[in-house]
Amino acid sequence: MPTTSTHPTGSPQPLTVDAPAALPRLLPGPRRELTDWRPEDPVFWEAGGARTARRNLLWSVLAEHVGFSVWSLWSVLVLFLGPEYGIDPAGKFLLTALPTALGAFLRVPYARAVAVFGGRTWTVVSALLLLIPAVTTAFVLEPGTPYGTLLLTACLAGVGGGNFASSMANVNALYPQRLKGWALGVNAGGGNLGVPAVQLAGLAVLATVGAGHPRVLVLLYVPLIVAAAVCAALRMDDLRLPRPPGQLRTLLAWRHTWLVSLLYIGTFGSFIGFSFAFGQVLQVQFADTFTTPLSAAYLTFLGPLLGSLVRPVGGRLADRFGGARVTLATFAAMAGGALLALGASRAHSLPLFVTAFTALFVLSGLGNGSTYKMIPTLCHAAAPPGQDSEARTSALIGFAGAVGAFGGVLVNIAFRQSFLSVGNGDAAYVAFLAAYAVCAGVTWTAYVRPRRSA
Structure with missing residues (x-):
C-alpha cells in the first residue's frame, strides 16, 4: 500500500514499499549509479538501502586499506636502509615525513573528486594511482641511489593518504545520521589497519629474506592494488553529491572547520605520525636493545593495530554519548600518555615506554572515531531548514582530514628536531603533552562546557 515518506529536503515523497522505487535505482549499462538515495527514510533503508550501503562500505574499506599500506610503506622501508645507504636517523625521519605531507595535501581534492566522479569511479582511479609509488619504489630502491631520488620516491607514496578522504566522503553520504559514527569508524578503522598490515608484512620479509631485499615488500602490494581496483569496479556504485557554489569559501569562514581540524591534528596526526616514526624512535632511543631492524619490527605494528581496531569503538561511543564528550576524555588521557612516555624516556625503561x-595509539584511535562523528553532527545542525548537509559534511571531512594528516608531519619533525638537539625524544614528548592540553581546552570550551541561558 502506498505511504508517504519525507525526503531529506523536507518535501513529501510518495513511496511504495514493495515497488522497485523503494530500492536504490541504478542506471543501465556497465556504469552503476545511484540516482535515488534516501538513507534517512527508514522504509527505503530497510527495503534495500542498508544492503547497498554495506556492500559499498566493504569494498571501500578494502581499497582504503591498501591505500594506507602504500602510504605507510616508508615507515617500514627505512628499517631496511642499513649503513650501505648512508642515511642518518634525521634523514630517515624526513623520508617518513614527506609521504605524510603529500597525503595530507591530496585529501581536499580527493574528497571533492567523489562529488564530481562518484564513489565507485574515483575508488577505481585512486586505487590504480597507487601503482605509481609501488612500481617506482621497486625500481629505484637499492644502495647507491641518491638521497634526493629516495626523497622524491617516498613523496609519491603520499597518494595513498588521499584515499582516506574520498572513501570517508563517500561512506558518509551513504549512511543515515544515526549510523554515521559507526560507519565512518568502520571505514576509517579498516583503512587504518593498512598501517599495521604493511608493518607485519615488513616483519615477515625481514624474517625470511632479510634486510637486503626491500623490493620484495613493495612488490607484494602490486597485485593487491590491482585487486582493490577490480573489486571496486565490479561491486561498488557511484553516488554523486551536489556541489553548491562558493562551498569552499563558506567552509573556510566557518569557525567549526578550524576547530575540528585542530582536534583532528591531535588525534589522527598522532596516530599516523607515531605509526610512521615509532620504529625509528625505538632504534634510536633504545639502540642498545634494538640492534637490528628485525628486533624493532616486532614491536612497531602493535600500536597501529590496536589504534585501528578501536576506531569504530570511538565512533560507536560518540553515537551514544556525543562526539565532543568522548573526544575531551580522549585528549585528557592522551596528555597522561605523553607524560608517561616522557617519564619512561628519562628512566630509559623500555616496558614503560x-x-x-601503546596507550597513545589506542587513545588516538578512539579520538579519531569520536572527532569524525562530530563533523556530520555539526554540519547537520548548521544546515538551513530544508537544505541537505551532506555536501558540507563531505567537504569538511576532506579538509579536516588534510589538516589532521599534517599533524603526522609535525610529529616526525618534532622527533627529528628533538633527537638532533638533545639526543633523545624528551622535547618531543613535552610538545605532545602541551598539544593535547590545548586540544582538550578547545574541546571543553567550544563543545562541552555548559552554556548559560540568556
Whole structure:
C-alpha cells in the first residue's frame, strides 16, 4: 500500500514499499549509479538501502586499506636502509615525513573528486594511482641511489593518504545520521589497519629474506592494488553529491572547520605520525636493545593495530554519548600518555615506554572515531531548514582530514628536531603533552562546557 515518506529536503515523497522505487535505482549499462538515495527514510533503508550501503562500505574499506599500506610503506622501508645507504636517523625521519605531507595535501581534492566522479569511479582511479609509488619504489630502491631520488620516491607514496578522504566522503553520504559514527569508524578503522598490515608484512620479509631485499615488500602490494581496483569496479556504485557554489569559501569562514581540524591534528596526526616514526624512535632511543631492524619490527605494528581496531569503538561511543564528550576524555588521557612516555624516556625503561605509546595509539584511535562523528553532527545542525548537509559534511571531512594528516608531519619533525638537539625524544614528548592540553581546552570550551541561558 502506498505511504508517504519525507525526503531529506523536507518535501513529501510518495513511496511504495514493495515497488522497485523503494530500492536504490541504478542506471543501465556497465556504469552503476545511484540516482535515488534516501538513507534517512527508514522504509527505503530497510527495503534495500542498508544492503547497498554495506556492500559499498566493504569494498571501500578494502581499497582504503591498501591505500594506507602504500602510504605507510616508508615507515617500514627505512628499517631496511642499513649503513650501505648512508642515511642518518634525521634523514630517515624526513623520508617518513614527506609521504605524510603529500597525503595530507591530496585529501581536499580527493574528497571533492567523489562529488564530481562518484564513489565507485574515483575508488577505481585512486586505487590504480597507487601503482605509481609501488612500481617506482621497486625500481629505484637499492644502495647507491641518491638521497634526493629516495626523497622524491617516498613523496609519491603520499597518494595513498588521499584515499582516506574520498572513501570517508563517500561512506558518509551513504549512511543515515544515526549510523554515521559507526560507519565512518568502520571505514576509517579498516583503512587504518593498512598501517599495521604493511608493518607485519615488513616483519615477515625481514624474517625470511632479510634486510637486503626491500623490493620484495613493495612488490607484494602490486597485485593487491590491482585487486582493490577490480573489486571496486565490479561491486561498488557511484553516488554523486551536489556541489553548491562558493562551498569552499563558506567552509573556510566557518569557525567549526578550524576547530575540528585542530582536534583532528591531535588525534589522527598522532596516530599516523607515531605509526610512521615509532620504529625509528625505538632504534634510536633504545639502540642498545634494538640492534637490528628485525628486533624493532616486532614491536612497531602493535600500536597501529590496536589504534585501528578501536576506531569504530570511538565512533560507536560518540553515537551514544556525543562526539565532543568522548573526544575531551580522549585528549585528557592522551596528555597522561605523553607524560608517561616522557617519564619512561628519562628512566630509559623500555616496558614503560612501550606501554605509554601503546596507550597513545589506542587513545588516538578512539579520538579519531569520536572527532569524525562530530563533523556530520555539526554540519547537520548548521544546515538551513530544508537544505541537505551532506555536501558540507563531505567537504569538511576532506579538509579536516588534510589538516589532521599534517599533524603526522609535525610529529616526525618534532622527533627529528628533538633527537638532533638533545639526543633523545624528551622535547618531543613535552610538545605532545602541551598539544593535547590545548586540544582538550578547545574541546571543553567550544563543545562541552555548559552554556548559560540568556
